[in-house]
Amino acid sequence: LAKTTQPISMDSYEGQEVNITCSHNNIATNDYITWYQQFPSQGPRFIIQGYKTKVTNEVASLFIPADRKSSTLSLPRVSLSDTAVYYCLVGLNQAGTALIFGKGTTLSVSS
Amino acid sequence: GAGVSQSPSNKVTEKGKDVELRCDPISGHTALYWYRQRLGQGLEFLIYFQGNSAPDKSGLPSDRFSAERTGESVSTLTIQRTQQEDSAVYLCASSFASGLAGTPNEQFFGPGTRLTVL
Numbered sequence: 052l053a054k055t056t057q058p059i060s061m062d063s064y065e066g067q068e069v070n071i072t073c074s075h076n077n078i079a080t081n082d083y084i085t086w087y088q089q090f091p092s093q094g095p096r097f098i099i100q101g102y103k104t105k106v107t108n109e110v111a112s113l114f115i116p117a118d119r120k121s122s123t124l125s126l127p128r129v130s131l132s133d134t135a136v137y138y139c140l141v142g143l144n145q146a147g148t149a150l151i152f153g154k155g156t157t158l159s160v161s162s
Numbered sequence: 163g164a165g166v167s168q169s170p171s172n173k174v175t176e177k178g179k180d181v182e183l184r185c186d187p188i189s190g191h192t193a194l195y196w197y198r199q200r201l202g203q204g205l206e207f208l209i210y211f212q213g214n215s216a217p218d219k220s221g222l223p224s225d226r227f228s229a230e231r232t233g234e235s236v237s238t239l240t241i242q243r244t245q246q247e248d249s250a251v252y253l254c255a256s257s258f259a260s261g262l263a264g265t266p267n268e269q270f271f272g273p274g275t276r277l278t279v280l
Contacts, residue, residue, distance in 0.1 A: 085266060094166075094253045094271025095205070143266060144207060148218040149195055150266055152205035 055139045060157045069126045071156050073139030076120045082142035084115060084122045085150065089136045095152070098137075099124070126158075134160045164188075166272035168254050174278045175244055183239045183275045187256030192234050195255040195269060198223075205253060211237060212259060244279045251276050 056074040063069045075084070083102050087095040099106055101113045101122070112125040126133055138155040167186045175181050187194050192213045197205040207221040211231040222228070226244075231237040241248055255269040 083266060092273075094255065094274055095269075096271065097268040100266075100268075138204065140266075144218075144220065146210070146218045146220050148210040148212070149207040149221070150269065151207070152197070154204040 055141050055151075055153055057137075057139050057153070057156045059154065060159070062159050062161065063129055065130055065160060065162050066128050069129050069133070069158060069160075071124045071126075071137055071139075071158070072121055073124070073141075074121045075139070075141040078119050078141050084113065084119075085140045086111070086113065086124050087138045087140065087152075089138065089155070091135075095138060129158075129160045131160050131162060134158060166254055166256055166270050168252075168272040168275050170275060171273065172276045172278075174280065176280050177246060178243055180240065180242045181244055181277065183241075183252050183277070185237045185239070185254030185256075185272060187235070187237070187254070188270055190234075190258070191256035191270070192259045193257045193267070194231055194237050195257075196229055196237070196239050197253040197255065198250045199253060199274070200250045208239070208252075241277075244277075246279045249277055249279045 083100055085100040086098045088098050089095040099108055099111050099113045101115055103115050106113045114123045136155040136157050138152050140150045144151055169184045194211045196208040199205050209229045210218040226242045229239045251274040253271055253274045255271045257267040257269045
């Protein structure tokens, strides 16, 4: 099972680019990397998923180096509404059925 | 049309009582998950249903916890003889069937049920 390590918290200001790096040294060959976002009092929601190199959507970019032992979620020009917990998830549980959520990174955006 | 719904949104109960939490998944989603989230913590996987397959119960913390799902529709999570340590937000999610190994489909979460055991 791939274990992930990400910062507990990060602070930023509106308009800045935020990069959250996740380490997953024992990622398996067929594991994907998925990021979810959770606002207070809400369930998590999917942001982005990738296997290698770079993936970009309307919300974020995901950078994955060739060795895939880490990944970086990039949020361009954050706003106050991006204040949330961001979870990096790699692979599935032992039964192959569910994602494994850690404690995530709490991003606080100030004006 | 709507997303995943859960009821009740809040539940306060006394220690020792049984509680039942309900989840209505998105229509067409064959996979359904239950998670528990304690205050300030990440999500703990509890149980997974996929179609008519045997559920993955590997995350249930004790035999006081059980869940059922009728076909590909509603699911109920039951906690018997509740303890104060059961206080948490219980989240339900649904998705299309899991893809190839290591290729998780996007999970859509409900708003959760906040359970408080006094």
